[in-house]
Amino acid sequence: MQDELIRRISMLVAKELNSQEKTESENKVPIGISARHVHLCREHIDILFGKGYQLTEKKELMGGQYAAQECVTLVGTKLRAIESVRILGPERKASQVEVSKTDAIRLGINPPVRESGNTAGSAPIAIVGPKGAVYLDEGCIVAKRHIHMSPADAENFGVTDGQIVSVKFDNSRGGTFEGVQIRVDKTFTLEMHIDTDEANGLGVGKDMGIVIK
Amino acid sequence: MQDELIRRISMLVAKELNSQEKTESENKVPIGISARHVHLCREHIDILFGKGYQLTEKKELMGGQYAAQECVTLVGTKLRAIESVRILGPERKASQVEVSKTDAIRLGINPPVRESGNTAGSAPIAIVGPKGAVYLDEGCIVAKRHIHMSPADAENFGVTDGQIVSVKFDNSRGGTFEGVQIRVDKTFTLEMHIDTDEANGLGVGKDMGIVIK
Numbered sequence: 001m002q003d004e005l006i007r008r009i010s011m012l013v014a015k016e017l018n019s020q021e022k023t024e025s026e027n028k029v030p031i032g033i034s035a036r037h038v039h040l041c042r043e044h045i046d047i048l049f050g051k052g053y054q055l056t057e058k059k060e061l062m063g064g065q066y067a068a069q070e071c072v073t074l075v076g077t078k079l080r081a082i083e084s085v086r087i088l089g090p091e092r093k094a095s096q097v098e099v100s101k102t103d104a105i106r107l108g109i110n111p112p113v114r115e116s117g118n119t120a121g122s123a124p125i126a127i128v129g130p131k132g133a134v135y136l137d138e139g140c141i142v143a144k145r146h147i148h149m150s151p152a153d154a155e156n157f158g159v160t161d162g163q164i165v166s167v168k169f170d171n172s173r174g175g176t177f178e179g180v181q182i183r184v185d186k187t188f189t190l191e192m193h194i195d196t197d198e199a200n201g202l203g204v205g206k207d208m209g210i211v212i213k
Numbered sequence: 214m215q216d217e218l219i220r221r222i223s224m225l226v227a228k229e230l231n232s233q234e235k236t237e238s239e240n241k242v243p244i245g246i247s248a249r250h251v252h253l254c255r256e257h258i259d260i261l262f263g264k265g266y267q268l269t270e271k272k273e274l275m276g277g278q279y280a281a282q283e284c285v286t287l288v289g290t291k292l293r294a295i296e297s298v299r300i301l302g303p304e305r306k307a308s309q310v311e312v313s314k315t316d317a318i319r320l321g322i323n324p325p326v327r328e329s330g331n332t333a334g335s336a337p338i339a340i341v342g343p344k345g346a347v348y349l350d351e352g353c354i355v356a357k358r359h360i361h362m363s364p365a366d367a368e369n370f371g372v373t374d375g376q377i378v379s380v381k382f383d384n385s386r387g388g389t390f391e392g393v394q395i396r397v398d399k400t401f402t403l404e405m406h407i408d409t410d411e412a413n414g415l416g417v418g419k420d421m422g423i424v425i426k
Contacts, residue, residue, distance in 0.1 A: 012225045101413035102315050113386050113416065144386075166388075173326050173357075175379075176389040177415075194414075200314035201407075201414030202390075203326060 027157065028208040029147055029167065032191045033199040036103050037086045038072055038127060039096045048072060048129025055089040062148065062189040065089065074099070075126040078108030097125050097140040100197040104142065114141040115181070143195055146181040147211070148188035157211060160184070166212040167192060173203025176212070240370065241421040242360055242380065245404045246412040249316050250299045251285055251340060252309045261285060261342025268302040275361065275402040278302065287312070288339040291321030310338050310353040313410040317355065327354040328394070356408055359394040360424070361401035370424060373397070379425040380405060386416025389425070 045053055049070065056069040068087040074097060075081045082103060096119055104111050104123070111123035123140040126133060147165070154160060161184035168176040177198065192209050199205070258266055262283065269282040281300040287310060288294045295316060309332055317324050317336070324336035336353040339346060360378070367373060374397035381389040390411065405422050412418070 009226050013222050100315075101416070102313075102409060105409075105413075172392070174391045176391070178387045178389070179385070196315060196318075197410050197413035199414075200318075200410035201412075203314070 027211045029190060029192045029211055031199070031204055031207065031209055032193050033204070034098065034143060034193050034195050035086070036074075036082065036097075036099045036196075037067075037088045038074075038098075039088055039092045039094075040127075041093060041095045042091050044095045044127070044134050045091055047132040047134050048127065050131045053131075055087060055091070057089065061088070062191065063185070063187040070129075073128040074107060075128060076104075076107030076109040077124060080106060080108050082107060094119065095127070095134070095136060095139055097127065097136065098143045098195075099140060100195045101142055102197050104140075109140060111140045111142050113144050115144050115146070116141075143193065144181065145177055145179075145192070145194050145198060146183050147190075147192045148183050148185070149190045150186055150188055151184055153188075153190045154182065154184045157182075159211075159213065163213075167209035168212055169202050169204055169207055169209055171203055171207050173201075175202045177202070177209075240424045242403060242405045242424055244412070244417055244420060244422055245406050246417070247311065247356060247406050247408050248299070249287075249295065249310075249312045249409075250280075250301045251287075251311075252301055252305045252307075253340075254306060254308045255304050257308045257340070257347050258304055260345040260347050261340065263344045266344075268300060268304070270302065274301070275404065276398070276400040283342075286341040287320060288341060289317075289320030289322040290337060293319060293321050295320060307332065308340070308347070308349060308352055310340065310349065311356045311408075312353060313408045314355055315410050317353075322353060324353045324355050326357050328357050328359070329354075356406065357394065358390055358392075358405070358407045358411060359396050360403075360405040361396050361398070362403045363399060363401055364397055366401075366403045367395065367397045370395075372424075372426065376426075380422035381425055382415050382417055382420050382422055384416050384420050386414075388415045390415070390422075 057066040058069045059067040066089050068089045070087045071084045073083045074085050109123045119139045122138045124137050125140040126135045159182045163182045165180050166176050166178045167180050270279040271282045272280040279302050281302045283300045284297045286294055286296045287298050322336045332352045335351045337350050338353040339348045372395045376395040378393050379389050379391045380393050
């Protein structure tokens, strides 16, 4: 028992010493709140909007992505719908639908919490556009929270691609998200992505998160 | 700097030693997830359902409360509506509407995060029933998370009424809620109340929370 206690105290001391290496401001990350959205492959754009249709950019996002003018309607397996769901461009190799758990309950589906692109065995969903509809046997997920950053940001934070950190919010409805994945790429701008449930649950608006290793 | 470091390490050691006083199971609290709901005063029941109308109990809740059979429709100041919102009985001295932040965005209103009963200056909202409608100039809040417990529970946890604690979830979407208020009353059953955004944001279902003082 005494050994275990000493081990735990030593860990806390080491963690505290480590955290002193950076000032608080150096550990802050801006937050991007992702509302429900859809990524589409070429084949599905053809079906939903017409052969050869090109998505129209409405607002530029980071890493060459953009919010498109175009929206679709999602229909879950219990035939419940959510209208006016934004498409994010450009087109991808595979279509993917990202919803919050609140959306999922409304739709009557049970999507897993996953990293973008990891859709094997995820929830089925129907996507309806002005020219057609597609039924994804899998492809609907709740996005797993993560932090995008450049290699220079990663060096500043002292973290590496794939590392798991916690992010704390010191606001009035505050708290800490654990299991936050670091994603490093030279096209990325520093931003933590959370969904609307996560933002609303901790009352996060324009707050900065504090990264805790 | 060295003094500050020693002070912080001492605090962490003291906190760690203190946390060892209880085993983990003794610090666990079951979770109740509150969906949007309405409490009504006698006058408003008369208007919404007819003079002298009595609410029908559908499901018993703790502390003499119950979910009623009856529902209402909420309409926000931008005329957007949410249908089939459950009434919780029995009647109260003042009507109060509790929604999640996600609901609030859907309704186009901006209710504050408040303790139940503290509705001064909170958001306006319309409540529509089968026999009439009432417009609350204030009364719509997002409920502030809290833990109900009996005096015996409070003694077990080593906390007092009004104390603020944190509650941690060790699930796959885990994290920690800070600023959780303890409420002690002899009619209360041990349960932490969070709303649907909070539950969904941290992936809380039937998990137990771990109280951290």
